[in-house]
Amino acid sequence: MTQQGLSTTAVHAGSERPNPHHSLTVPVTQTATYTFSDTQDLCDFMDARMWGMAKGRTEYGRYGNPTVAAAETKLAALEGAEAALLYSSGMAAVTSTILTLVNAGAHIIITDDSYRRTRQFCLNFLKKFNIESTVVPMGDFTALESAIRPETKLIISESPTNPYLRVLDLKHLADIAKAHNIKTLVDATFATPFNLRPLDFGIDLVIHSATKYLGGHNDILAGVVAGSEQLIALLRQQLWMLGGVFDPHSAYLLLRGLKTLGLRVERQNQNGQRIAEFLEAHPKIDRVWYPGLTSHPDHAIAAKQMKGFGGVISFEVRGGITEGSRVVDRVRIPIIAPSLGGVETLIEQPALMSYYEMSTGERLAVGIKDNLIRLALGVEDTEDLINDLAQALEQA
Numbered sequence: 161m162t163q164q165g166l167s168t169t170a171v172h173a174g175s176e177r178p179n180p181h182h183s184l185t186v187p188v189t190q191t192a193t194y195t196f197s198d199t200q201d202l203c204d205f206m207d208a209r210m211w212g213m214a215k216g217r218t219e220y221g222r223y224g225n226p227t228v229a230a231a232e233t234k235l236a237a238l239e240g241a242e243a244a245l246l247y248s249s250g251m252a253a254v255t256s257t258i259l260t261l262v263n264a265g266a267h268i269i270i271t272d273d274s275y276r277r278t279r280q281f282c283l284n285f286l287k288k289f290n291i292e293s294t295v296v297p298m299g300d301f302t303a304l305e306s307a308i309r310p311e312t313k314l315i316i317s318e319s320p321t322n323p324y325l326r327v328l329d330l331k332h333l334a335d336i337a338k339a340h341n342i343k344t345l346v347d348a349t350f351a352t353p354f355n356l357r358p359l360d361f362g363i364d365l366v367i368h369s370a371t372k373y374l375g376g377h378n379d380i381l382a383g384v385v386a387g388s389e390q391l392i393a394l395l396r397q398q399l400w401m402l403g404g405v406f407d408p409h410s411a412y413l414l415l416r417g418l419k420t421l422g423l424r425v426e427r428q429n430q431n432g433q434r435i436a437e438f439l440e441a442h443p444k445i446d447r448v449w450y451p452g453l454t455s456h457p458d459h460a461i462a463a464k465q466m467k468g469f470g471g472v473i474s475f476e477v478r479g480g481i482t483e484g485s486r487v488v489d490r491v492r493i494p495i496i497a498p499s500l501g502g503v504e505t506l507i508e509q510p511a512l513m514s515y516y517e518m519s520t521g522e523r524l525a526v527g528i529k530d531n532l533i534r535l536a537l538g539v540e541d542t543e544d545l546i547n548d549l550a551q552a553l554e555q556a
């Protein structure tokens with residue numbers, strides 16, 4: 161078959177022809193366990209499994225589910241991966257993957273401006289197991305290379321990052337890691353496979369909070385890891401023990417959401433570019449962070465590496481925390497909530513959301529300004545969003 165486009169893959173991959181009962185959609189298999197007709201049937205299954213040849217069935221819900229498997233097949237196809245594995249949340253995917261890839265005494269390198277809970281897991285939680293982590297500035301490959309030790313086993317990065325949308329040269333990262341026999345893990349939640357496929361650049365594993373764009377409707381929590389069959393098989397074995405498995409009802413919603421991923425990302429890319437340009441030209445805005453703007457520090461690599469720049473924009477309102485809050489409170493379409501990637505536009509001031517318990521000084525030390533606003537665009541009409549922001553800024 162000729163290479164098909166990603167939208168076609170998003171609609172059709174993972175669905176059998178025909179599906180059970182000739183259902184057009186993949187049925188929700190809502191079961192905790194699976195049955196055997198008699199002892200012989202059970203023994204045949206156990207023998208086949210011992211040889212790694214148990215095809216088409218399993219014996220218990222934690223070890224697999226056909227609805228979840230269909231979503232995994234679709235996601236692997238979208239990432240250009242041999243296999244994918246779903247988890248109950250993005251953080252379940254992140255923590256289970258890291259726990260599987262490192263042993264006590266290992267060393268991890270993680271780039272800054274990464275998801276706060278991922279950083280906390282590496283820097284605080286893993287310390288209990290004598291696993292050390294070094295944080296290096298995003299894009300500083302000299303710092304990255306000099307942080308490498310003989311016991312470095314894993315480099316973790318994100319692209320684009322939250323909230324500054326920093327974009328990393330993934331091929332450069334993969335080349336350095338391979339030369340030192342270190343595994344690479346990239347959280348590409350903000351990009352989606354439509355805008356960026358990290359495996360194409362030699363990254364070992366790509367991770368997503370599927371809660372965001374992949375699910376796309378702000379109604380499920382999910383996480384996914386994709387990569388080689390060898391690595392995913394290892395992760396699958398550990399997931400059966402760690403237990404953060406995905407649920408079939410949510411898998412159905414994820415399958416449904418993924419069918420329109422191409423259309424949604426196209427609109428979100430368009431909203432992102434046009435609204436970033438509108439904000440950058442506005443006198444009441446000090447600075448806009450969007451990789452599609454030439455003013456963004458990583459615009460050149462983003463333009464080379466990404467197919468679109470995504471639907472998240474961060475911007476600094478002239479003034480401080482109060483001026484920022486005024487804009488957040490005066491917009492009518494965007495809703496105040498954490499998260500991103502759904503059809504509804506969401507807005508938040510990181511200082512008052514993820515970093516509320518810190519002082520202004522502490523926030524500045526981790527690079528979060530009080531007047532910073534993160535706008536996570538949905539699929540509403542671009543003009544409506546621009547007009548709404550214009551009226552909110554008018555009064556700011």
Ligand SMILES: *Cc1c(COP(=O)(O)O)cnc(C)c1O
Nearest residue numbers: 249250251275347349369371382
């Ligand atoms: C939301 C998010 C996570 C965590 O995912 P959950 O599904 O909320 O557990 C991890 N990384 C990034 C970049 C995220 O945006």
